[in-house]
Amino acid sequence: xxxxxxxxxxxxxxxxxxxxxxxxxxxxxxxxxxxxxxxxxxxxxxxxxxxxxxxxxxxxxxxxxxxxxxxxxxxxxxxxxxxxxxxxxxxxxxxxxxxxxxxxxxxxxxxxxxxxxxxxxxxxxxxxxxxxxxxxxxxxxxxxxxxxxxxxxxxxxxxxxxxxxxxxxxxxxxxxxxxxxxxxxxxxxxxxxxxxxxxxxxxxxxxxxxxxxxxxxxxxxxxxxxxxxxxxxxxxxxxxxxxxxxxxxxxxxxxxxxxxxxxxxxxxxxxxxxxxxxxxxxxxxxxxxxxxxxxxxxxxxxxxxxxxxxxxxx
Amino acid sequence: xxxxxxxxxxxxxxxxxxxxxxxxxxxxxxxxxxxxxxxxxxxxxxxxxxxxxxxxxxxxxxxxxxxxxxxxxxxxxxxxxxxxxxxxxxxxxxxxxxxxxxxxxxxxxxxxxxxxxxxxxxxxxxxxxxxxxxxxxxxxxxxxxxxxxxxxxxxxxxxxxxxxxxxxxxxxxxxxxxxxxxxxxxxxxxxxxxxxxxxxxxxxxxxxxxxxxxxxxxxxxxxxxxxxxxxxxxxxxxxxxxxxxxxxxxxxxxxxxxxxxxxxxxxxxxxxxxxxxxxxxxxxxxxxxxxxxxxxxxxxxxxxxxxxxxxxxxxxxxxxxxxxxxxx
Numbered sequence: 001x002x003x004x005x006x007x008x009x010x011x012x013x014x015x016x017x018x019x020x021x022x023x024x025x026x027x028x029x030x031x032x033x034x035x036x037x038x039x040x041x042x043x044x045x046x047x048x049x050x051x052x053x054x055x056x057x058x059x060x061x062x063x064x065x066x067x068x069x070x071x072x073x074x075x076x077x078x079x080x081x082x083x084x085x086x087x088x089x090x091x092x093x094x095x096x097x098x099x100x101x102x103x104x105x106x107x108x109x110x111x112x113x114x115x116x117x118x119x120x121x122x123x124x125x126x127x128x129x130x131x132x133x134x135x136x137x138x139x140x141x142x143x144x145x146x147x148x149x150x151x152x153x154x155x156x157x158x159x160x161x162x163x164x165x166x167x168x169x170x171x172x173x174x175x176x177x178x179x180x181x182x183x184x185x186x187x188x189x190x191x192x193x194x195x196x197x198x199x200x201x202x203x204x205x206x207x208x209x210x211x212x213x214x215x216x217x218x219x220x221x222x223x224x225x226x227x228x229x230x231x232x233x234x235x236x237x238x239x240x241x242x243x244x245x246x247x248x249x250x251x252x253x254x255x256x257x258x259x260x261x262x263x264x265x266x267x268x269x270x271x272x273x274x275x276x277x278x279x280x281x282x283x284x285x286x287x288x289x290x291x292x293x294x295x296x297x298x299x300x301x302x303x304x305x306x307x308x309x310x311x312x313x314x
Numbered sequence: 315x316x317x318x319x320x321x322x323x324x325x326x327x328x329x330x331x332x333x334x335x336x337x338x339x340x341x342x343x344x345x346x347x348x349x350x351x352x353x354x355x356x357x358x359x360x361x362x363x364x365x366x367x368x369x370x371x372x373x374x375x376x377x378x379x380x381x382x383x384x385x386x387x388x389x390x391x392x393x394x395x396x397x398x399x400x401x402x403x404x405x406x407x408x409x410x411x412x413x414x415x416x417x418x419x420x421x422x423x424x425x426x427x428x429x430x431x432x433x434x435x436x437x438x439x440x441x442x443x444x445x446x447x448x449x450x451x452x453x454x455x456x457x458x459x460x461x462x463x464x465x466x467x468x469x470x471x472x473x474x475x476x477x478x479x480x481x482x483x484x485x486x487x488x489x490x491x492x493x494x495x496x497x498x499x500x501x502x503x504x505x506x507x508x509x510x511x512x513x514x515x516x517x518x519x520x521x522x523x524x525x526x527x528x529x530x531x532x533x534x535x536x537x538x539x540x541x542x543x544x545x546x547x548x549x550x551x552x553x554x555x556x557x558x559x560x561x562x563x564x565x566x567x568x569x570x571x572x573x574x575x576x577x578x579x580x581x582x583x584x585x586x587x588x589x590x591x592x593x594x595x596x597x598x599x600x601x602x603x604x605x606x607x608x609x610x611x612x613x614x615x616x617x618x619x620x621x622x623x624x625x626x627x628x629x630x631x632x633x634x635x636x637x638x639x640x641x642x
Contacts, residue, residue, distance in 0.1 A: 017533045017542075019434045027431050028440055034428075035447035038511060041462035042450070044473075048465060060476035061465045113346035116339045123336040128343065133642070135354040137564065138622045141614025142595045143607060144360025145353075151376030153352060168349050199338035228455035231571065234600075251457045252576075278471065285461045292453045297446050304519055 042289060049073070049283040053276035072279035076287070081242055087250065088287060095246040095288075098162045099226040106167035106222045107215060113168075114176025115203050118184075136170045146235060161236030162246060166225055172218050179214040180207065217302045227292065247288045254281045361618070363611040364391055391612035399609075402594070410569050410590040413498075417505055418562045422555055424506060425513035430543055432514065433521050445518070448511030456572025459508065463500075463577050491583035498587060504577055505570065516558070517551060524550045556632055560640075564625030567591060567617045591617050 019027070044063060048056070049072050051065035058066045079087045117128055140148070145165075155161035184207055192202035208215070230248035237244050239253055255277075363380065367390070371383040395403050435441045451459070466473045467488035475485040486493055524547065532542050569590035578588045580601075591613060598610050633640035 017529060017539075018436055019539055024434075024436045027435055028437065031432060031435065031440065031444040031448075035444040038448050038450050038507070041459075041465070042454075044465055045462060056471055060471040061468065061473050062476065063473075109346040109349055112342050116343040119339055121335070122339050123332055124340060128347075131347065131350055135350065137625045138358070139354065139618055140357025140360050141611065141618050142592070143599060143610045143614050144363060145357040146599065147363070147376060147607070148357045148360050149353075152356065164349075165353060168346060168353075173346075193335075199335060199342055203342060224453055228453070228458075230455060230457045248455055248457050251461070281461065282465070285458055289454065289458055293450070296450070296453050300446060300449060303449075304515055 042293065045282050045285050045289075049279055049286045051279055053279055056278045069279075072276050072283035075276055075280055076283050083243075087242070088247070088284060090243065091245050091247040091250045092287070094159075094244065095227060095248070098159060098229075098246055099223055101159075102163045102167050102226045103219050103222040105163065106172075107219055109168040110172045110176055110218055111208070111211070111215060112203070113173045115180055115207060117173065117177040118180035119189075132170045132173050149236065156236055157238055157241050157244060158236075159244065162229065162232050162244075163226075165232055166229060167222070172221065176214060176218065179211060183214075184210060213302070213305060217305055220299050220302050224292070224296075247284070251281070251284055251288060254284060361611065361615050363607050364615040365389070366608060368607040368611075387608070391608040392616070394609050395612055395616070402589070405586055406589045406591050406594045409588070410567055410592075413501065413505075413569065413590070414562070414566045416502055418559065418566075420502070420506055421509060421513060421562065422559060425510055426517050426548075426551060426555065428510065428514045429517035429521055430547055433518060434539070445511070445515065449515060450511070451508040452512040454508070456508075456570075456576040459504065459572075460576035460579065463504065464579070489579055489581045489584065494584055494587055497578065497584055501573060501577070501588065505573055508573075513558070517554065520551055520554050521547060552636075553638065556636070560625070560628045560632060563628040564621060566624055567621040569593070571596065 018024075044061070047063055047065065048061050050068055050070065051062070052067040052069035052071060055062075055066040055069070076088050077086055081087050081090055083090075113128075113132065116122060117125065117132065119125070122128070139145070149161065149165070150156040153164075155164065188206050188210075189202055192206050197205070228248060229246070230252050233244075233246055233249035234252055237249065239256065245253070363384075365386060365388065366380065366384040367387040368384045369379065371379045374383070432441050432445060464472070467475075469475060469485065469487045469489065472488070474488070478485050488496070528546050529542055532546060537545070569592045571590075571592045574588040574590050574593050575596065578584050580597075595610055595613055595617075598613075599605050629640055629642060
């Protein structure tokens with residue numbers, strides 16, 4: 001029997017073997033409600049960011065504001081740092097830069113380690129397996145990590161503090177290793193060796209090109225982790241280092257920040273009372289969420305394939 | 315960890331010299347090895363602070379202070395946690411473990427139930443769209459979610475209070491002590507809101523991988539939809555459920571810091587509700603004018619050791635029951 005007939009009979013069966021109409025309607029309503037529950041807060045915040053400050057005073061945060069306005073975004077644009085660059089633009093660029101550098105560095109570390117662990121004949125394989133495995137169940141805790149990173153590695157108030165702690169993880173290494181073990185045929189690597197290629201060359205020219213799906217998955221995990229990170233910044237970036245702030249950390253510090261920026265901004269000091277602080281923070285929330293909202297549906301399938309690879313245990 | 319090679323190959327490998335191939339692989343893994351040594355293993359040695367009376371020597375570096383200026387003090391730091399600071403310590407252990415137990419149970423039951431239900435939906439399109447929407451919270455940071463919560467619960471402008479006011483009720487100060495009873499519910503809700511979609515997709519991916527012919531055979535034998543779920547789907551999901559369970563149990567002394575710290579706005583009158591080990595450590599490091607490194611490190615040490623032990627014990631139990639499902 002050909003594959004196509006199998007699928008056809010399968011879906012035919014599926015139609016026959018399905019839940020009752022009434023149950024289907026109940027399930028559908030339930031899932032529509034759950035979906036709304038997940039999306040509505042985002043819509044709510046978008047609406048708030050486009051309300052006028054006066055409207056907030058009158059009707060509070062509301063799905064139907066008394067008055068629509070883009071003043072929040074205008075003020076956000078006018079908040080400049082000491083170099084005259086809009087703070088939000090600076091933070092946006094910082095976030096993008098950290099995300100890019102971190103993702104590339106992370107992919108390098110994770111894929112090389114995953115590859116090395118996947119080689120059955122590697123002499124140090126056992127030691128390396130332990131090297132990767134132990135941090136999964138034991139760690140130094142926040143305080144020692146913080147002390148080592150700031151006192152010995154000198155990461156305080158640097159971009160590296162936002163990049164290095166997140167760029168590698170044993171979980172991803174194991175996903176990569178499992179992928180290499182199961183989908184990259186040994187023959188390819190052997191053929192490379194026979195042709196006299198070094199391991200680096202085999203890895204870059206033979207293994208990586210056929211591992212793009214797994215690399216894409218890991219890259220996406222890293223990208224979203226970096227974009228959403230505020231924790232590393234709150235550990236390692238002091239609150240007066242405004243130029244180092246990624247977007248998420250601007251949000252963390254926004255209450256203090258709006259005041260600080262308003263005080264520092266000559267052009268606005270005259271009317272700093274009129275600062276739309278309520279709507280402004282929501283505008284920054286929207287700016288940080290919009291790139292995610294519009295990109296993740298396209299990448300979702302890589303996430304799901306990644307989850308399935310990850311489910312294959314180490 | 316499975317790295318099972320036949321015994322022969324293993325002994326052959328032992329005799330083998332370090333080849334050029336090994337050397338190249340070693341070089342290839344060198345950057346990640348350095349990363350692991352510096353960012354994972356070095357902090358483990360930092361844990362000796364927990365057994366020292368750490369004092370900063372002015373003008374000297376951390377290492378000098380640690381080794382030359384700080385006396386060993388045995389278990390004094392731990393004694394402090396359980397004697398002088400008893401109430402806080404009990405509170406934070408209760409919260410950490412309590413929330414985690416609730417999260418583990420709901421975090422398996424709800425996503426599995428929803429995955430089974432969404433798989434039964436007749437309209438594939440509806441299933442796709444709702445699944446995508448429910449995946450959204452996973453991609454948002456707790457900072458952002460904190461502002462969502464604020465939009466609803468803000469005392470002056472929040473939607474909830476405005477609705478209460480329009481119904482002539484008294485507004486509630488949600489971030490103050492008077493609302494303390496509501497927050498455990500809020501925290502559980504928020505955790506589920508953020509994680510259910512993601513976990514549902516994990517289970518759905520495994521359900522999709524189940525051989526369709528099993529269901530066809532069951533249907534021909536007259537099994538109802540519920541019987542098919544009970545005797546085919548659930549047993550097939552067992553392994554992944556157990557893996558997720560062990561991973562969650564291994565993290566029972568950790569907490570999702572952002573959930574507890576950001577959504578409550580770190581409000582001091584709500585501390586008793588959201589004080590977990592992670593929050594305690596963070597607060598004593600950054601919101602305490604004179605942090606005592608020894609005590610904080612002791613709390614961190616307990617967290618690491620207990621987490622490690624629970625993980626090993628959970629895995630050992632699973633190994634006893636069903637060897638195939640064990641993680642290592």
